[in-house]
Amino acid sequence: MLLTVPSFMTGVGGVGSCVLRQLAFLAKNCRSAELKLCYIAMIDKALYTADYTGLDIDTALEALESNGQSPPTISFIADYLSRAPGSTILIDNTAANVIAEAYPLFLSQGINIATPNKKPFSGSYQLWQNIQDAAKSGKFHVFHESSVGAGMPIISTLNDFVQTGDQVTRIEGVFSGTMSYLFNSFSPLQGKSAQWSAEVKKAKELGFTEPDPRDDLNGLDVARKLVILARIVGIPVESTSSFPVESLIPQELANIKAADEFLDQLPQFDHRMEAIKAVAEKNNRVVRFSGSIDVSTKKLKVGMEMFDRSHPIALLKGSDNIISFHTKRYGTKPIIIQGAGAGGEVTAMGITGDVLKILARIC
Amino acid sequence: MLLTVPSFMTGVGGVGSCVLRQLAFLAKNCRSAELKLCYIAMIDKALYTADYTGLDIDTALEALESNGQSPPTISFIADYLSRAPGSTILIDNTAANVIAEAYPLFLSQGINIATPNKKPFSGSYQLWQNIQDAAKSGKFHVFHESSVGAGMPIISTLNDFVQTGDQVTRIEGVFSGTMSYLFNSFSPLQGKSAQWSAEVKKAKELGFTEPDPRDDLNGLDVARKLVILARIVGIPVESTSSFPVESLIPQELANIKAADEFLDQLPQFDHRMEAIKAVAEKNNRVVRFSGSIDVSTKKLKVGMEMFDRSHPIALLKGSDNIISFHTKRYGTKPIIIQGAGAGGEVTAMGITGDVLKILARIC
Structure with a gap:
């Protein structure tokens, strides 16, 4: 042929x-x-x-x-x-x-x-x-x-659930390698935590962000991935504007044009991120930027969440992605797939x- | 059609x-x-x-x-x-x-x-x-x-690596739900550890083992799975007898006929398992029953291994399976799939x- x-x-x-x-x-x-x-x-x-x-x-x-x-x-x-x-x-x-x-x-x-x-x-x-x-x-x-x-088998696994008649009840995970890297350093399980703005700057220098880091920080990349998965399980999400997507670009910096100027001004807002981390630490938790789909209520959500230190999402390392599928067949424990979610x-x-x-x- | x-x-x-x-x-x-x-x-x-x-x-x-x-x-x-x-x-x-x-x-x-x-x-x-x-x-x-x-996408993922030209370098994991359950209780990350023989008996009563638990303890189920994966990556393993498979059936009990008699006599050998666990604990590790394939040396191995407490294999819960694929493309961090590996x-x-x-x- x-x-x-x-x-x-x-x-x-x-x-x-x-x-x-x-x-x-x-x-x-x-x-x-x-x-x-x-x-x-x-x-x-x-x-x-x-x-x-x-x-x-x-x-x-x-x-x-x-x-x-x-x-x-x-x-x-x-x-x-x-x-x-x-x-x-x-x-x-x-x-x-x-x-x-x-x-x-x-x-x-x-x-x-x-x-x-x-x-x-x-x-x-x-x-x-x-x-x-x-x-x-x-x-x-x-x-x-x-x-x-x-390259991870996310879409194909989800399709298998749907096509063989399983009921997916919840999808949750860290869908952005950049966000994974940033939060694993900013709110680490062990060791000294990094300053938020410095970590963003470092990630950009290392090539771990988009050329303009705000294209990661606005949460839209994660939102798009959730829309893709949600539609596969039968939720007719209209667009990424149809559900809460938390942007990590401070409102006050929304109108700045150049990425470099944004990075220069970001340290002024570190105290907000520190406050969130402090609450998490007080509860023996860590902060991660995650996305979730609750299938029964058809609710999608993208933003910072606090996770117990033994939660698989808290245990993630480097810039890895992690996606967990909760389904009727798999019962109380999800099937979890993790690894590099970006790279040529x-x-x-x-x-x-x-x-x-x-x-x-x-x- | x-x-x-x-x-x-x-x-x-x-x-x-x-x-x-x-x-x-x-x-x-x-x-x-x-x-x-x-x-x-x-x-x-x-x-x-x-x-x-x-x-x-x-x-x-x-x-x-x-x-x-x-x-x-x-x-x-x-x-x-x-x-x-x-x-x-x-x-x-x-x-x-x-x-x-x-x-x-x-x-x-x-x-x-x-x-x-x-x-x-x-x-x-x-x-x-x-x-x-x-x-x-x-x-x-x-x-x-x-x-x-x-139901986890193990074979299909491995086929994708091979067929798209990636080089799988190492496969490692916990391939038996029964062994996972037994060792997660016998050598837990936290809390009181169980007595080996009592845990085997309990697992049988709960239906977590084969009708004769020795069919799990002999390691052959794990060995068979390794043979299947090894052949996909091009290692022409002749059979499960071609590599070291550690059996947890004490040599002294090898000739016992009835499963119940075996279970009755097993407590006599708990001290051996305790000794292994003691070494692990001294090194701040846990014991797990795992299988591994080193592709470059073509070496397969099934048996007890000690893992750092932060290793994904150590963090496994319940009777879940975990399989990690190390490949050239994925570099230093493997792609990991975990979840229930048994059940109708x-x-x-x-x-x-x-x-x-x-x-x-x-x-």
């Missing part, structure tokens, strides 16, 4: 280049299909072969850098991919809304999708519904394991794993 | 009846296939329809009890299933060697398999190889998620999830 694997890439050095390396491995080891990379793009450049001969995966990024042209329109891309011989998989490594909104179009044209992009699944409920409908009606596939917890290679693994799942279904 | 789902059952009240309930849910909710239960059997009875009309899943067990006949031969069953219209899935809920040995025959006749049976994958390496070859050559599927960790409903969930995976591939 001839299988073309067109791919959108976010650029050199990120998740995209790791995906390319893993695709090269797949292409060499896949017995059920001939994998071809026919289309590759970054934000301002695209490279593709008009006759669907494959690009050399190992050198595709360099070729894109040197020979890429302005990217064509979405409708051109959809048309191009839908005419490919054999089945097609679109690997969307972007976080772009414009591509997210085109998912129903891609799926309706017979293009399968593997992606870490959270936007298609955490944007408007209508878009999510359109994506599900388009996938179902054409029996095409859209997988997005890496949209929550990177592990995020790429979730995507490559999705490509494998699609291959298993179409070959 | 017409899909027949013949099923071997181990009997009322066990995993089998949970599988039946979950299959009934699947049959009602599956849009891609018409699921039919055409064959059901327990050790001394079988019931099937000559013309492949489905049995009523909700009442199949009662019908088997009252109308079941002596089971036919394996070759008759393989022939019967292979002639079914549409695709066929065999759900083997037994722990039987005789059925395990017939897997290559079933697969070569186009019958897909979902099973918690450890024997086919932890028996002789030749049998395992024959099963893989038969599945690959016919493009039929054999899934056995529940053979390790019941959660074991059945792994099997039903496997049925779903097969359906996705054949419909």
Whole structure:
């Protein structure tokens, strides 16, 4: 079977280049299909072969850098991919809304999708519904394991619960590697605790935050992941604005433009974070930034919570994520999955794993 | 598409009846296939329809009890299933060697398999190889998620690592719910520790052990699970006799016939277990019964180990399992999955999830 694997890439050095390396491995080891990379793009450049001969995966990024042209329109891309011989998989490594909104179009044209992009699944409920409908009606596939917890089996496990008829009652966890790192230092189980603003600054310097740390501190990344999980268990959450999301950006600093100025002013508000930590310590607890979904009340919540020192969330280390699923079958004790929830290679693994799942279904 | 789902059952009240309930849910909710239960059997009875009309899943067990006949031969069953219209899935809920040995025959006749049976994958390496070859050559599927960790995504996660090109370096964990329960009480993190023999007796009374607790204490259940995982990462382990497996049955009691007599005599050997615990406590550690695979040296090991009190294995509670995967991509910190590793409903969930995976591939 001839299988073309067109791919959108976010650029050199990120998740995209790791995906390319893993695709090269797949292409060499896949017995059920001939994998071809026919289309590759970054934000301002695209490279593709008009006759669907494959690009050399190992050198595709360099070729894109040197020979890429302005990217064509979405409708051109959809048309191009839908005419490919054999089945097609679109690997969307972007976080772009414009591509997210085109998912129903891609799926309706017979293009399968593997992606870490959270936007298609955490944007408007209508878009999510359109994506599900388009996938179902054409029996095409859209997988997005890496949209929550990177390469960890979070989405697939939740799908297994739902599809085998278990009742998920509660999902709780630390869904952000950045928040995990910050709070594990700010409110540690043992040893000296760090000053909040200094820890944020350090995390940025170490590359553990987004280029602008406020994109982590506003809680939206965690909120998006909760929306994705909630919809899988049947809660029709409209958007990330439909439930309480605690932002760690002080109200007074809401209108500051530059990230550096924000970081300079943040120490003025350390006393607020200290006060919260003091309450936790008085109760022999630690502070963590967590997200939870209570399925029976359909309530989602993102923000700081206090946890007993023996709670699995309190015991988390480094920048790891932890997600616990409480279900009827598992009774009083949840099933817990923890590990790195960010990073190029592990995020790429979730995507490559999705490509494998699609291959298993179409070959 | 017409899909027949013949099923071997181990009997009322066990995993089998949970599988039946979950299959009934699947049959009602599956849009891609018409699921039919055409064959059901327990050790001394079988019931099937000559013309492949489905049995009523909700009442199949009662019908088997009252109308079941002596089971036919394996070759008759393989022939019967292979002639079914549409695709066929065999759900083997037994722990039987005789059925395990017939897997290559079933697969070569186009019958897909979902099973918690450890024997086919932890028996002789030749049998395992024959099963893989038969599945690959016919493009039929054999899934056995529940053979390790019941419904937890252990096998599927490990397969993802291997198939996407990650290098698994070490697998470690507590693979037995019974051993977890025993050691969490015998060598607890906090509070009063229990006497070993009394704890074994209590666990048996609570139904946490096999009918004969020695079937847990000999370590073979853990060893079988390690063999299954090791072969997936490419280590050609010949059998459970190929590596050190520590048995907790004192040599002096090896020849006792009755389980009750064994339990009566076990207290004489409590001092040995106490001595081991004393060494652990002196080093501020706890004792756990764990299994590990060191992939680079191809060394497997099953037995008591001492763990720092902050180690995830030491922090495990109740009768939970925990499995940690160290891989090249995940670097210094493993991905960890923990939760109930035994029980009818959660074991059945792994099997039903496997049925779903097969359906996705054949419909």
